[in-house]
Amino acid sequence: MNILFVADPLESFKIHKDTTFSMMREAQKRGHQVTACEMTDVRWQQGESVTAQVREIRLTGDAATWFTETRTHRAALKDFDAVVMRKDPPFDSEYFYATHLLGQAEREGAKVFNSPAALRNHPEKLAIMEFPQFIAPTLVTKSEADIRAFHAQHGDIILKPLDGMGGTGIFKVGADGLNLGVIIETLNQGGAQTVMVQQFLPGIAHGDKRVLLIGGKPVPFCLARIPQGGEVRGNLAAGGKGVAQPISTRDREIAEALGPILVSRGLTLVGLDIIGDSLTExxxxxxxxxxxxxxxxxxxxxxLFMDAVEAALPNA
Incomplete structure (x- = not known):
């Protein structure tokens, strides 16, 4: 098979931890052709299919120069056996437009993982609203008064922007309300921006667990991202320590409830964030x-991921 990975620049990969690199390595191991492009390489023109200027590569096994480029050319996305969307967040306007280009490629016959429509319909923080039985007390609002009332009710709270990634823009406010006003001003921009507020979960001390769903089924191990040095954020990008461990009974309960629903919508790969017993993203x-x-x-x-991709393709 020829698999196209739509990703960030290959030269920026940190291959010792990059998930897209591990996908590529497994694809090549199975004899598939690994091809890559960036979203800036994708275009549509009337009378043509959605195409991209792509790079056929070969992984070398050398950490210093991890790939060689064997060919570059323009190709229609529908002509690949699979298109794996791995462009990193944030989910901004350009990412939104990218899902529409990939959606057009899907209409032309491309097999895209994850589904472009599903990417649009599942904003990573707001998607938990569909599953209130698994989440901690949560508020989504632009209103300063609503936030203050939520704080008065719950004491320790977490505030975060809806478009943040890697732990950016996350604030904790204690029961004393210290700095709550300035944090609200910073996040909601005078009522112009929507903010998510959640009850603080002490379980963060044991890690913000990333539970993976592949093909609708939970991977039996998760990565607990444990805050370090007085931080309340466990994100690896914020300095958290990643400790792998078996998923808990509660983790599995959440994963098995959501898995069939999400995979039916075209979400082959999902990362659930769970703190203690509560789903957070x-x-x-x-x-x-x-x-x-x-x-x-x-x-x-x-x-496991490549098994799921191959199983979803009619001629794999």
Whole structure:
């Protein structure tokens, strides 16, 4: 098979931890052609299919120069056996437009993972609203008064922007309300921006768990991202320590409830964020943690993903 990965620049990959790299490595191991492009390479013109200027590559096994480029050319996305969307967040206007280009490619016959429509319909923080039985007390609002009332009710709270990634823009406010006013001003921009507010979960001390769903089924191990040095954020990008561990009974309960629903919508790969017993986010754009789980637990997550992709293709 020829698999196209729509990703960030190859030269920017940190291959010791990059999930897209691990997918590519598994694809090549199975004899598939690995091809890559960036979203800036994708175009549509009237009378043509959606195409991209693509790079056929060969992984070398060398950490210093991890790939060689064997060919570059323009190709229609529908002519690939699979298109794997791995462009990192944020989900901004350009990402939104990208899902429409990929949606057109789908109409032309391309097989895209994850589904472009599903990417649009599952904003990573707001998607939890569909599953209130699994989440902690949560508020989504632009209103300062609503936020203050929520704080008065719940004491310790977390505030975060809806378009943040990697733990950026997340604030914790204690029961004393110190700095709550300035944090609200910073996040809601005078009532112009919507904010998510959640009850603080002390379970964060044991990690913000990334539970992976592949083909609607939970991977048996998760990565607990544990805050370090007085931080309340467990995100690896914010300095959290990643500790792989078996998923808990509660993790599995949440994953098995959501898995069939999400995969039926075209979400082959999903990253659930769970703190303690509560679901906090549903990540669909570019879920990570493959290599950390594989390295620490010996569970080949990239192989599970490639199995799911192949199983979803009619001629694999």
């Amino acid at each position: 549903i990540n669909v754009t570019s879920p990570t943690c493959f290599q950390e789980i594989t390295d620490q637990m010996g569970c080949d997550v990239a192989a």
